[in-house]
Amino acid sequence: MSSIAVLHVDDEPNFLDVATEILEQQSSKLNVITAASAAEALDCLATTRVDCLISDYRMPGKDGIELLKAVREEFPDLPFILFTGEGSEAVASDAIAAGATDYLRKGHGTERYELLANRIENAVEQYRTNQRAAxxxxxxxxxxxxxxxxxxxxxxxxxxxxxxxxxxxxxxxxxxxxxxxxxxxxx
Structure with a gap:
């Protein structure tokens, strides 16, 4: 699989920096671009090719589910993973109902990022396979x-x-x- 452009959206800049570093260490295929808000993410999507979007749930302005709905209007099949510390069955259910590819709770340690990197690679591989088939x-x-x-x-x-x-x-x-x-x- 070739390089994977990942847009990671979170309103915590320190978390974004650490998460980017760890994700790119987990997989040499991942090239992580960051955005500090849903609005910034939508602007980025308008100008940059992205293979997968990862978003926090609770953010000022649009939350992760609202961002997901906006993304689905323009990019109905783009892999979208809700990666959040604010987790509950209700949030997970809302995310899946809105068209999220996956839902994953943040956690401590690199194991969580290893799992996230794996899920990104799998989602993008499926996405690219579907695009080729179409x-x-x-x-x-x-x-x-x-x-x-x-x-x-x-x-x-x-x-x-x-x-x-x-x-x-x-x-x-x-x-x-x-x-x-x-x-x-x-x-």
Whole structure:
């Protein structure tokens, strides 16, 4: 597995520094970026590729569950681990119901961070596997549609038209300038 960009959100700067150091010691794959608030985390997500987000629960402004809900609006599948000292079954239940990938209570000693690093790696591996599977399915569906267009076409012009339409209507081209060039290719 390649490098994993982890965004760790906690309103305690000293805790973030220590947690970052310990996590990166637990796994050489982890590259931890920190944010001191939910707002800072959302700004970071808007500009930086992140593979996993870890958040405390109790923070000023938005708490961890509110951050999770905001993240899910933009990144519905991004691994999100609630890593909190404020733990209860109710918080864990709320986190899972809101779409958290995992929930883990903070603790003392490096064993907790070893467990957290392991859970991050597992969640990201599953996330990346799902992304690859979705991309392969998208390509398979596109190839199948083009195959059908080739079989049904009765002229070279019709082949060009249908293939260009199929490609320009597919992701990631749907909203690109390729969709606008279909007429130029057909002529």
């Amino acid at each position: 991309e392969l399915e998208r390509v398979r569906a596109l190839v199948s549609s083009i195959d059908q267009a080739l079989i049904r076409a009765s002229s070279l012009s019709e082949i060009k038209t249908r293939v260009c339409e199929i490609i320009s209507d597919s992701e990631p081209y749907r909203h690109s300038s390729l969709a606008n060039t279909t007429d130029n290719i057909q002529n």
